[in-house]
Amino acid sequence: MSHLDPPSPSLAVADPPLLRIQEVAAALGLTTRTIRYYEEVGLLAPAARSDGAYRLYDADDIERLRFIKGLRDDAGFSLAEIGRLLEDEAARTRNRARFRSTTDATERRAIVDDALGRVDRQISSLREKIERLEGMIAEADGRRTHLLDHIAELDAGKEPAPHDHRPRRR
Amino acid sequence: MSHLDPPSPSLAVADPPLLRIQEVAAALGLTTRTIRYYEEVGLLAPAARSDGAYRLYDADDIERLRFIKGLRDDAGFSLAEIGRLLEDEAARTRNRARFRSTTDATERRAIVDDALGRVDRQISSLREKIERLEGMIAEADGRRTHLLDHIAELDAGKEPAPHDHRPRRR
DNA sequence: GTTAACCTTTACGTGAACGGCAAGGTTGTG
DNA sequence: CACAACCTTGCCGTTCACGTAAAGGTTAAC
Numbered sequence: 001m002s003h004l005d006p007p008s009p010s011l012a013v014a015d016p017p018l019l020r021i022q023e024v025a026a027a028l029g030l031t032t033r034t035i036r037y038y039e040e041v042g043l044l045a046p047a048a049r050s051d052g053a054y055r056l057y058d059a060d061d062i063e064r065l066r067f068i069k070g071l072r073d074d075a076g077f078s079l080a081e082i083g084r085l086l087e088d089e090a091a092r093t094r095n096r097a098r099f100r101s102t103t104d105a106t107e108r109r110a111i112v113d114d115a116l117g118r119v120d121r122q123i124s125s126l127r128e129k130i131e132r133l134e135g136m137i138a139e140a141d142g143r144r145t146h147l148l149d150h151i152a153e154l155d156a157g158k159e160p161a162p163h164d165h166r167p168r169r170r
Numbered sequence: 171m172s173h174l175d176p177p178s179p180s181l182a183v184a185d186p187p188l189l190r191i192q193e194v195a196a197a198l199g200l201t202t203r204t205i206r207y208y209e210e211v212g213l214l215a216p217a218a219r220s221d222g223a224y225r226l227y228d229a230d231d232i233e234r235l236r237f238i239k240g241l242r243d244d245a246g247f248s249l250a251e252i253g254r255l256l257e258d259e260a261a262r263t264r265n266r267a268r269f270r271s272t273t274d275a276t277e278r279r280a281i282v283d284d285a286l287g288r289v290d291r292q293i294s295s296l297r298e299k300i301e302r303l304e305g306m307i308a309e310a311d312g313r314r315t316h317l318l319d320h321i322a323e324l325d326a327g328k329e330p331a332p333h334d335h336r337p338r339r340r
Numbered sequence: 341g342t343t344a345a346c347c348t349t350t351a352c353g354t355g356a357a358c359g360g361c362a363a364g365g366t367t368g369t370g
Numbered sequence: 371c372a373c374a375a376c377c378t379t380g381c382c383g384t385t386c387a388c389g390t391a392a393a394g395g396t397t398a399a400c
Binding site: 135140 | 245309
Binding site for chain 3: 031033034037041050051052053054078079080
């Protein structure tokens with residue numbers, strides 16, 4: 001069941017603590033404003049609200065937020081692209097509800113299959129980005145080689161040609 | 171000398187054609203405004219100006235612009251970061267002038283060495299970015315595996331536990 | 341030398357992604 | 371119940387990366 005079955009025999013499994021917005025912000029290195037903004041544009045909604053309407057986030061929310069941050073900072077995606085990659089929060093909420101509201105294994109399977117497809121698309125998006133970056137490295141490596149050639153020429157004390165920049169074939 | 175010595179025996183080597191801003195823009199899929207803006211913020215200056223002050227770009231400029239576009243689109247760097255990576259255009263112009271104004275091989279070597287250092291820093295920047303992306307892929311792969319576990323459970327017709335999201339150790 | 345198609349600078353406008361208040365409600369601790 | 375420390379929803383401000391005219395000069399072709 002869970003990673004280590006709790007000693008409590010038949011009670012609710014000590015539900016995980018829900019965090020308030022500032023705790024989440026501090027944990028992830030974001031500002032509360034940013035998190036609220038992400039909610040505004042439909043990137044994630046808190047798992048719950050307190051009686052007084054405080055936003056309350058669970059571990060899943062935090063994982064999602066961390067991924068959003070990575071997509072923004074590390075991958076350089078725009079929030080719009082991130083939204084497309086993650087499917088909007090409304091759909092996620094709907095799917096969670098659908099999953100819980102049914103016991104039909106086939107239907108549950110469909111929902112999980114769907115999630116799997118999204119994750120796969122996320123992964124190939126990232127791989128594609130890596131390939132483009134590798135292309136850029138190759139490009140830069142070309143310039144590097146060119147410069148090394150130059151250095152070799154200079155070290156050989158050659159009569160310096162007046163700065164040729166055309167690609168050299170070898 | 172150059173990639174194929176030109177037939178012209180002792181004349182200037184048919185200097186390469188300089189392009190006007192719109193031709194450059196079309197060739198790279200940018201707008202003229204964007205190119206002018208990049209000049210405004212010090213990312214590149216045209217190799218020359220016509221008598222009537224038209225901007226004229228050479229092949230080097232275009233290569234630089236293409237790299238800038240890659241850093242922006244593929245790597246997702248901000249223009250400020252790109253500026254730091256490329257060293258500002260003023261420095262580039264100065265170095266070009268210094269390179270041409272000297273015949274001293276040692277001095278030239280220093281300049282080229284400098285350029286090599288920059289290219290190396292660019293490459294490690296890109297590699298670093300790739301590593302971060304690979305980290306994200308690993309993360310997503312974790313979620314993927316988790317989903318696959320779920321699917322296996324469902325297919326096995328197991329009594330569905332009420333949606334456990336804690337990391338599973340194996 | 342006229343004309344269309346380019347170009348120049350200057351300047352104001354815009355969408356994205358937040359920052360930073362104000363005015364008020366909520367929570368937990370003493 | 372008082373109080374500090376948090377939270378809420380507005381709403382306006384800002385920076386980045388350009389878009390979009392406006393008013394005029396330049397180039398190349400005819």
